[in-house]
Amino acid sequence: MPSESARATTAAEARFRIDAPNSQPRCVMVVALDRPSETVVKRLAKLPWSRAGFFTASSFASTRPQSGAGFSMQGWLSDLAGRTKDLIDEVAAADLVVMVASAGEDAQAASLIGEACQLRHVMTTALVLGGSQTAGEATSAQLRPFADMLVVAASEDYIADMLTALRA
Amino acid sequence: MLRKEQNDLLTQTGPGTTMGRMFRCYWVPALLASELPENECPPVRVKLLSERLLAFRDSQGRYGLIDEFCAHRGVSLWFGRNEENGLRCPYHGWKYDHTGQCIEVPSEPVESGFCKKIKLKSYPLIERGGVLWTYMGPPAEQPPLPEWEFASVPANHRYVAKRSQECNWLQAMEGGIDSSHVSFLHSGELNHDPLFKGTKGNQYNLGDLKPHFEVVESPGGLYIGARRNAEKGGYYWRITPWVMPSFTMIPPRGDHSVHGHFWIPVDDENCWAWSYDYRVTKPLSAAEVQAMDAGKGVYVNFVPGSWRPAANKDNDYLVDRAAQKAGRTYSGVAGIAMQDASLQESMGPIVDRAKENLVSTDNGIIMARHRLLRAAKALAEKGTLPPGRDPEHQRVRSAAVVLPADQPFKDAAKDALVARAGVAHTSV
Numbered sequence: 001m002p003s004e005s006a007r008a009t010t011a012a013e014a015r016f017r018i019d020a021p022n023s024q025p026r027c028v029m030v031v032a033l034d035r036p037s038e039t040v041v042k043r044l045a046k047l048p049w050s051r052a053g054f055f056t057a058s059s060f061a062s063t064r065p066q067s068g069a070g071f072s073m074q075g076w077l078s079d080l081a082g083r084t085k086d087l088i089d090e091v092a093a094a095d096l097v098v099m100v101a102s103a104g105e106d107a108q109a110a111s112l113i114g115e116a117c118q119l120r121h122v123m124t125t126a127l128v129l130g131g132s133q134t135a136g137e138a139t140s141a142q143l144r145p146f147a148d149m150l151v152v153a154a155s156e157d158y159i160a161d162m163l164t165a166l167r168a
Numbered sequence: 169m170l171r172k173e174q175n176d177l178l179t180q181t182g183p184g185t186t187m188g189r190m191f192r193c194y195w196v197p198a199l200l201a202s203e204l205p206e207n208e209c210p211p212v213r214v215k216l217l218s219e220r221l222l223a224f225r226d227s228q229g230r231y232g233l234i235d236e237f238c239a240h241r242g243v244s245l246w247f248g249r250n251e252e253n254g255l256r257c258p259y260h261g262w263k264y265d266h267t268g269q270c271i272e273v274p275s276e277p278v279e280s281g282f283c284k285k286i287k288l289k290s291y292p293l294i295e296r297g298g299v300l301w302t303y304m305g306p307p308a309e310q311p312p313l314p315e316w317e318f319a320s321v322p323a324n325h326r327y328v329a330k331r332s333q334e335c336n337w338l339q340a341m342e343g344g345i346d347s348s349h350v351s352f353l354h355s356g357e358l359n360h361d362p363l364f365k366g367t368k369g370n371q372y373n374l375g376d377l378k379p380h381f382e383v384v385e386s387p388g389g390l391y392i393g394a395r396r397n398a399e400k401g402g403y404y405w406r407i408t409p410w411v412m413p414s415f416t417m418i419p420p421r422g423d424h425s426v427h428g429h430f431w432i433p434v435d436d437e438n439c440w441a442w443s444y445d446y447r448v449t450k451p452l453s454a455a456e457v458q459a460m461d462a463g464k465g466v467y468v469n470f471v472p473g474s475w476r477p478a479a480n481k482d483n484d485y486l487v488d489r490a491a492q493k494a495g496r497t498y499s500g501v502a503g504i505a506m507q508d509a510s511l512q513e514s515m516g517p518i519v520d521r522a523k524e525n526l527v528s529t530d531n532g533i534i535m536a537r538h539r540l541l542r543a544a545k546a547l548a549e550k551g552t553l554p555p556g557r558d559p560e561h562q563r564v565r566s567a568a569v570v571l572p573a574d575q576p577f578k579d580a581a582k583d584a585l586v587a588r589a590g591v592a593h594t595s596v
Contacts, residue, residue, distance in 0.1 A: 005481040025372040125528040149528045165534040
């Protein structure tokens with residue numbers, strides 16, 4: 001008499017695994033943090049996705065004053081059509097926020113997005129694309145405090161693979 | 169998730185398959201040198217990448233890895249006589265040398281030269297670090313000999329073993345780069361296993377069950393860093409290198425020896441889980457070797473006369489529900505290796521990755537698949553040889569280190585991640 005494990009783990013038994021969806025589509029918010037990343041995200045947005053939403057925060061650096069007060073929470077997050085979006089509302093609707101940055105670019109928008117995610121208990125993944133190691137590290141340093149997962153990828157193809165793997 | 173065609177591509181490694189072609193770009197461990205302990209010892213059956221082979225050591229100590237079956241009538245040469253610089257088929261006396269060349273066909277006149285027309289497929293087989301390695305690809309593309317650090321230290325500084333695992337290589341390998349399961353599945357061993365217990369790093373592991381991860385591409389594969397909170401705002405980092413296609417090194421713990429794995433396909437539904445332990449600066453102690461022999465650490469006890477773990481799916485891995493309930497083991501299965509193997513085998517011979525639900529902390533696995541697919545495609549379409557063949561790619565180390573919060577592991581631990589003769593691993 002074979003054990004339950006021996007019987008259950010055969011290829012033949014795999015036929016009887018329940019063939020029904022075991023999850024609901026996840027809402028993934030993808031945010032470009034700079035202009036080069038925005039170009040990448042726009043290409044990405046043209047692919048078919050279930051529940052992925054694509055945004056840009058690339059105007060953050062120009063909107064945000066270099067120091068001191070006066071920064072407005074409004075106006076710097078938009079969808080790819082240029083419509084202004086409310087960060088908190090968008091984060092609240094997401095299961096995962098993916099921040100996309102290009103090595104050597106300013107990624108300080110990650111601080112506000114990261115804080116919004118912490119507030120709403122939403123996981124964050126940050127992706128740094130391309131560039132030299134030094135440039136990549138400067139960008140990573142800005143992202144690190146606000147990312148549950150940080151990935152430094154050589155190729156932008158990785159984003160599509162990652163979103164597919166995550167069922168976005 | 170992976171689409172079915174992607175899953176098929178990564179999990180099928182037989183002759184003529186895309187991933188099989190890629191595995192055939194590397195030197196892979198074939199068997200332990202101790203399995204062929206002396207000249208003219210009995211041959212050993214070896215199945216690798218869905219090819220049935222036979223390993224033997226001839227009268228001069230030359231290693232051969234040849235097609236298992238005699239070219240005459242197809243009988244297994246495992247029954248052969250290893251004598252006078254060749255392996256003789258016991259059926260009609262055909263004899264082969266270590267390259268698979270037939271050197272004698274008794275029924276034919278020597279003068280006919282008939283035997284020169286007979287040659288079995290064979291692969292080079294070389295010894296390094298107590299392991300016999302083979303290269304199963306085109307001779308013109310043979311890479312430099314393997315340069316893994318564990319194989320280069322003195323013999324008494326290392327321990328190498330293998331066990332059979334009854335599932336596809338990829339689901340076993342993916343367990344090796346999945347750092348987040350350790351704090352759950354292996355939590356009992358962090359406190360009790362003689363080859364793991366008693367380190368400061370364990371306290372960090374068990375004290376922070378929600379590590380943050382960083383995945384960074386390296387020339388040969390990946391570095392996967394897991395950071396947990398340490399004192400004074402610092403971070404405890406555990407950094408795992410993965411080198412293509414299937415090498416990993418687990419970050420060290422205290423002064424314990426460092427260990428790691430290769431996962432090598434036997435066929436599409438079985439693999440070899442190779443494990444090694446080593447220490448650069450001093451030999452393994454007698455107590456450590458005794459513990460490894462006894463199946464502690466990442467090792468197992470075997471069904472006598474086989475490489476099959478004594479705890480296996482035929483006995484439900486000797487699951488102990490009382491130990492699970494009492495917290496001595498997290499899953500009820502004893503030992504790190506079988507805790508991993510039992511769960512990986514429970515997925516079935518080849519897990520259907522179209523049904524999985526990965527989360528962001530699985531990015532190490534996602535990136536490894538991405539790199540494997542990318543390399544396999546480049547090899548198939550352009551003939552580009554994959555990363556991981558260059559000895560520089562193989563001179564990597566894992567590390568466990570506490571760093572200030574503002575220092576990235578890849579830079580701060582840069583020296584710690586490179587093999588250096590005479591320098592111990594960086595460990596906490």
